[in-house]
Amino acid sequence: MKILITGASGFVGHQVVRALGDEHQLYLLSRHPAKARERLGTEHHYLASLDDLANLDGFDVVINLAGEPIADKRWSSSQKEKICHSRWHLTMRLTQLIEQSQTPPSVLINASAIGVYGNQEEQPVDETFMLRQTGEAPLPFPQAVCQKWETLALNASSQQTRVCVIRIGLVLGLCGGALPKMLPAFKLGLGGPIASGKQGMSWIHQDDLVALILFLMKSDTCSGVFNATAPHPVSNLSFSKTLADTLSRPAFIPMPAFVLNTLLGEMAQLLTQGQYVLPTRLIEAGYRFKFPQLNYALTDILAKKSY
Template sequence: MKLLITGGTGVIGSALVARLQERYEITVTSRSPSKAQQQLGAGVKVVKGLAEIADIGAFHGVINLQGEGIADKRWSAAQKQRLQESRWQVTAELAQRIAAAEQPPKVLISGSAIGYYGAQGDEVMTEDKQVDLPDDFAHQLCAKWEELALQAQSASTRVCVLRTGVVLASDASALQKMLPPYLLGLGGPLGHGRQYFSWIHLQDMVRLIEFLLETPDAQGIYNATAPEPVRQQEFSACLAKTLRKSHFMRVPAWVMKFALGEMSQMLLTGQRVVPARLQQQGFNFEFPQLAAALRDCLLPASSA
């Protein structure tokens, strides 16, 4: 069976390609086809964009992971526009082409993020929680992203939307960006540290995408997070312990706001998100607890 993956060279996408390529014929879109081909290997077909896809109905499934990194740059007006366009345009085009296809793909799995929920304090956020945050950029970004993807839903095509937490991985992930102060023994919680931190191990992330791809009755919104979110101070302490480093510093909220501007709110407020629907449908996490996930990402097997 054939799969089309957008964003196939990112952290999640490349791991997903590696997991699925033995059983599926995979096509990946990339703005740099030669670089992507070198990264993904000769067994994957790489095209420059959706314009090179003659018939989207030739694919059994479409997995849409494309989007500029949410935390790569400060949220200026121009960066906000880039974040929106990099997600909304490709999702709208996919939905339109799927809807217009004579024999559309059986499934569209499309990205979103837990930023959809905004600041909800200690309240447990399951997929059925309704939020109304018209002035919150992250919520607006995700809400429109999800709305566009769900337009592809039909009797022929089921749509699954992934509200993804912070992905923990060994290479090129958000976790790696957090490490420098901890490696110097200067790690510590952000702000007051009581805000919740919802995370997921990369291995479980790709496994749940595979699960949704291959579960015929799966559709709708899914929280792509581990079942045990932790407070930020607990995450920080666990990370320092894993690295065998001291843990006594704290990053004040005002420093975060000065350095990151509006983006800092995502880190200082957090969300307590749980994957209720995945668990109800029988998905089992290999890394449900933070300590084991961090050890797997950061320590050699011999010392874990």
């Protein structure tokens, strides 16, 4: 198949490229094609911009994983603009290219995030949860970003193109995401719960995330929104304890909410708030998780030197 992947150099993207291997013809969008070629291999085709394409005729699949990392920098006005533009503009352009195609791709798999649900405290949510509409009141920033992102992607849906939006949780791996940032403190026995510790942490092993992307790519009957999270979300307190136990370390030093609010400002809500998200539609579609339980997922990941 001829597949276009955006965000191919990222934490998740490079693993998707590796999983697809040389069985497919891959076109990889990257702001730095030379660096991407060095990392991902010379056998693929590289694009610096979607402006190089008039349409997506001939492409079978589009996997859109691009986006400025949401938790790497404090949310200044300029950083918020980067976060939004990197998601909205690219997704809008992909939708336009699909609409301009005579033979469009059969599927668009588009990333989103569980931040779309907002702070749900201890209430479990799945894809049937009714989201707040943007006109009702100002939404928290992560919700506003994700809701518009999903709408732009779903606009590409037609009889010829099915759209699968994946709401991604905390991705566990060693070469990106939050886990490598957490490990130094936990290895020193300085880790612990954040704020109340009751907030949900909906996580997923990196191998399951890559596998479910390929599952949705091949499943002709799958379309709409899917939660890309393991079936057993945990509290922040439980996550901290499980990580510490896996490392054979204690976890009793809490991080008060006011400290994070001072250090991170508005971005602190990513850590002090949370959701217990269930992947109901994925399970109903027949996907079976390789790592449904957190302790097995962390044990597998930490046994690797890198990934």
